[in-house]
Amino acid sequence: MRSLTFIRLGLVAVLTAIVLPQPSQSQVNAGRGLTHVRSAWNLDPGYLIMYGHTRVFGKVGKINLAQSIGTAVTFWDVQGSLAFSYGISEHFELGVTPIIYQDTQRGRKGYNLIDDIFLTLKVGSLGRRGGSVKYGFDISARFPSAKRHNIIFEPYSAGKVSFGFNTRLSYSKDPLYPDDATSLHFNLGYWNHNDVGEQLTDISPLVDTVRVLQPTQELLYGAGIILPSDKFDFSFELYGNAFLQRPPETAYSRENVLYFAPKVRYKPYRWLSLDMALDLRLTGGNDQTNYGLPGVGKIPQMPNYADWRINLGSRFTLLPTTVYSLTERDILMRKAETRRELFEKIIREQRETEAAEEELQRIKEA
Structure with missing residues (x-):
């Protein structure tokens, strides 16, 4: 029995090591629901889930060398994060998501090793007992621990403590075991970047005089469906944003964007599942950044948001440990x-x- 435990711990360590060096998106979901669209159902009390998430985008572009000589270069955007969710009680759940790695395309290194950290408190599983419809909400904050912000290909960030809330509505054909039946999920939220007075470029503040004059605010929304089976889950989600107050023209990501994300999840064990998904950008191709302003560098032939992204994830149930020995x-x-x-x-x-x-x-x- 002890050797089996060591094997499981070793498997967790190996898979986590695979996930960490690569990149993902902003805040991902370790609890119930989809990768980006959250469920109104809470985790059962005492359950601790860890989700390792990686996402990758790459595109070939051209850069000019000396004497007007051009060469082709592949630009990569990689993000790697770990998300933890803990079921405190029937209606309360706590989530922590540190972004471990994030490409920045700037500076000598070109990446943040330890990026920002998200903290979320969820109130969920509200509604009639035994009912197929549940609702809930959460409040979240983003703490800036990264060296660089305002990153091309990524959602807008200004390097300040930002905050928001999200509402959730979910339906499942099996209300007692919502993960085992077809389910629908809807989210609508608000985010305040708390960025008044911020300079978004890296150059001298005497050269770049553009500042954020009003707090950047946006609506966040999403909808998704999960079609589960014994060993595989298939899901589809739409998620995006709509700015209520855009950041200044020195921001790389000031467009409204919408993604469609199909995903397949493989469940070899009750305590482990493996995900593979594809993000496809449907809107947000109209670049609104002003590259004529000081400090705003343009990568030739590159969009502000990734056209597509490959997502890889691994979800582990860390607690309770009794889940490892459960039989059918x-x-x-x-x-x-x-x-x-x-x-x-x-x-x-x-x-x-x-x-x-x-x-x-x-x-x-x-």
Whole structure:
């Protein structure tokens, strides 16, 4: 038994090492739901999930060398992050997402090793007990621990503590075990970048005099569907943003953008799943950055947002450790017991309601 535990821990370490050196996007989801669109259902209390996420974009461009000699170069945008979600109670869940690596295309190194960190508190699993529809919300903050911000190919960031909230609405055909049935998820949120007074370029503030005059604000939205099976889940999501107040023209990512993301998830064990997805940009190709301003460098033939991205992910259940030894029989028995308890509670509440109505009727007749 002890050797099996070491094998599992070794597998976790190897897969995490594969994920870390590569890149992903901004905030990804370790809890229930899709990669970007979140579920209103919370994790069960005591569950700790770790999600390692990597995303990659690359495109060939041309740069000019000395004496007007041009050469082709592949520009890569890679991001790697780890997301952790913990079920505090039936209605509360905590999430922490540090971005471990992020290409910047600037400076001597050209990357941030330890980028920004997201912190999220979720209130979810709200709605009628045993109902197929749940709702919830979360509040989040982004803490700037990266060296460089305002990164080409990536969502806008200004290097300040930013914050926002997100609302969630979910439907599942199996409300007791929503992960095991077809489910629909909808998100709508707001983000405030808290960036008034910020300079977005790296050059001297005496040369670049452009500053953020009003706080950059945006709406964030998404919708997705999950089609699960025994070993594979198939999902499709749409997610994007709409600026309420755009950043200044020195920002690389000031356009509204929409992505479509199909994904397949392989579930070899109850405690481990492996993801592969593709992000396809549907809108946001109209470049609104002013490259004539000081300090705003243009990479020839490159978009502000990635045209496409390959996403790889691995999801581990770290707690409770009992999940490693569960058999299919244990799972079926637990599901049957949960359904029995729910039905008994519904019947008990219905009888109490009927008794109260009868008592009220007797009082009226008296």
